[in-house]
Amino acid sequence: MSRVHDMGGRFGDGPVVPEGEDAPVFEKDWHARALAVTLASGALGKWNIDVSRHARERLSPKDYTRFSYYEKWISGLADLLVETGVLTLEDLKGEGGDAPHPLAHKAMTAEAVPGVLAKGGPADRPSNVAPAFVVGQAVRTARPAANRLVNGGHTRLPAYAQGAVGRVLLMHGAHVLPDSNAHGLGEAPEPLYAVVFPATELWADAESPDDEVVLDLWQSYLESA
Amino acid sequence: MRPMPHDDHDHPHALLPPEPALRVKALETILTRKGLIDPAALDELIDTYENRIGPKNGARVVARAWTDPAFKAALLADATPVVADLGYYGRQGEHMVVVENTPVQHNMVVCTLCSCYPWPLLGIPPGWYKSDAYRARAVREPRKVLADFGVSLPEGTSVRVWDSTAEVRYLVLPMRPDGTEGLSEDELAALVTRDSMIGTGLAEVPS
Numbered sequence: 001m002s003r004v005h006d007m008g009g010r011f012g013d014g015p016v017v018p019e020g021e022d023a024p025v026f027e028k029d030w031h032a033r034a035l036a037v038t039l040a041s042g043a044l045g046k047w048n049i050d051v052s053r054h055a056r057e058r059l060s061p062k063d064y065t066r067f068s069y070y071e072k073w074i075s076g077l078a079d080l081l082v083e084t085g086v087l088t089l090e091d092l093k094g095e096g097g098d099a100p101h102p103l104a105h106k107a108m109t110a111e112a113v114p115g116v117l118a119k120g121g122p123a124d125r126p127s128n129v130a131p132a133f134v135v136g137q138a139v140r141t142a143r144p145a146a147n148r149l150v151n152g153g154h155t156r157l158p159a160y161a162q163g164a165v166g167r168v169l170l171m172h173g174a175h176v177l178p179d180s181n182a183h184g185l186g187e188a189p190e191p192l193y194a195v196v197f198p199a200t201e202l203w204a205d206a207e208s209p210d211d212e213v214v215l216d217l218w219q220s221y222l223e224s225a
Numbered sequence: 226m227r228p229m230p231h232d233d234h235d236h237p238h239a240l241l242p243p244e245p246a247l248r249v250k251a252l253e254t255i256l257t258r259k260g261l262i263d264p265a266a267l268d269e270l271i272d273t274y275e276n277r278i279g280p281k282n283g284a285r286v287v288a289r290a291w292t293d294p295a296f297k298a299a300l301l302a303d304a305t306p307v308v309a310d311l312g313y314y315g316r317q318g319e320h321m322v323v324v325e326n327t328p329v330q331h332n333m334v335v336c337t338l339c340s341c342y343p344w345p346l347l348g349i350p351p352g353w354y355k356s357d358a359y360r361a362r363a364v365r366e367p368r369k370v371l372a373d374f375g376v377s378l379p380e381g382t383s384v385r386v387w388d389s390t391a392e393v394r395y396l397v398l399p400m401r402p403d404g405t406e407g408l409s410e411d412e413l414a415a416l417v418t419r420d421s422m423i424g425t426g427l428a429e430v431p432s
Binding site for chain 2: 005006007008009010011013014015016017018019021023024025026027028029030032033034035036037039040041044049053056057058059060063068069070071074075076077078079081082083086087089091092093094096098099100101103104106107108109110112113114116117118119120121122123124148149150151152153156157158160161170172175176178183192194196202203207208210211212213214215216217218
């Protein structure tokens with residue numbers, strides 16, 4: 001079922017505290033370092049974006065809740081580096097030695113940074129899964145919201161939208177399926193849709209009957225309604 | 226179904242120092258010593274997002290859309306190639322959709338599951354966008370969240386919240402403020418706030 005990151009609709013979090021438009025991009029120096037270390041480590045090629053998201057989600061609920069944003073990043077990164085064999089537990093303890101690493105040739109150089117950022121990592125792929133729905137069609141999301149390949153695995157269907165009926169608003173083409181790609185089971189691209197739900201379909205006490213929520217949902221999350 | 230590995234509470238990260246700044250420094254040091262990361266590359270990444278890629282990019286797109294109907298039509302039809310033509314393509318902006326605010330519909334963007342955000346157009350998200358309060362509340366009570374930003378919508382305006390659950394990134398095209406006829410594109414861009422492109426604010430009215 002769900003994990004602690006799946007918090008859409010949750011009660012009790014209190015006010016949102018806006019920041020000025022000219023607030024620093026990084027509130028603390030270590031926030032900037034955490035982001036940069038994470039991006040640079042990604043260049044080693046040992047994981048994809050779905051794996052790295054899932055690493056943060058797999059933090060224990062206790063850690064996920066008490067860690068600030070970039071603490072989640074750096075802790076998820078440390079876990080991934082060990083799980084993928086890049087570092088050892090001894091390395092994390094500071095007892096691993098400084099011998100050059102076999103992956104050192106992949107380290108991102110300063111000169112490579114603009115090109116890497118500009119290139120990005122598009123998620124659309126050719127797919128032989130034909131679209132099953134058309135714009136305007138009524139669809140129902142899966143219930144429970146859960147990965148169907150790996151028990152407790154990564155999925156992008158939030159719990160608040162499980163078992164809900166909406167209609168297809170946009171077709172995005174075929175995109176990599178996170179439920180598969182986060183677990184080394186292949187990219188498994190399939191059609192992705194923006195689906196619009198009336199707020200009254202999702203919430204017991206919607207603020208207005210005219211309000212709506214849109215989610216991007218993969219075809220395997222949906223059935224015709 | 227397959228079981229999930231590495232899913233207990235005893236994670237490797239606990240071996241690093243607990244204090245966050247020290248934790249980051251420790252991991253950076255380990256990776257640097259092994260040649261896996263280059264500190265100069267880290268400096269370059271930070272400089273890019275501190276000084277070069279930020280909401281001024283998105284503001285230019287919005288100001289152009291306000292002044293050029295053909296550009297706006299193309300932007301709303303298929304934003305990715307249109308903003309790429311202006312040089313705004315790349316990491317976390319590979320698949321762009323622009324949604325237009327009107328007198329009858331206000332759009333607002335959130336990522337309830339993590340912190341997805343259109344980096345090439347808006348840079349790194351502000352703290353509140355990544356906060357539990359915003360992630361939890363924006364989908365269920367967007368109007369109360371807007372009130373936290375001092376925004377109240379006129380009667381007859383519905384709210385459409387976009388939860389960024391895939392690799393598609395959404396940018397809000399705010400309404401052009403009244404009294405801006407005759408302003409140049411640069412003058413208009415100065416009225417376009419970051420929050421107005423997320424949908425938690427409105428474009429500024431010229432003083």
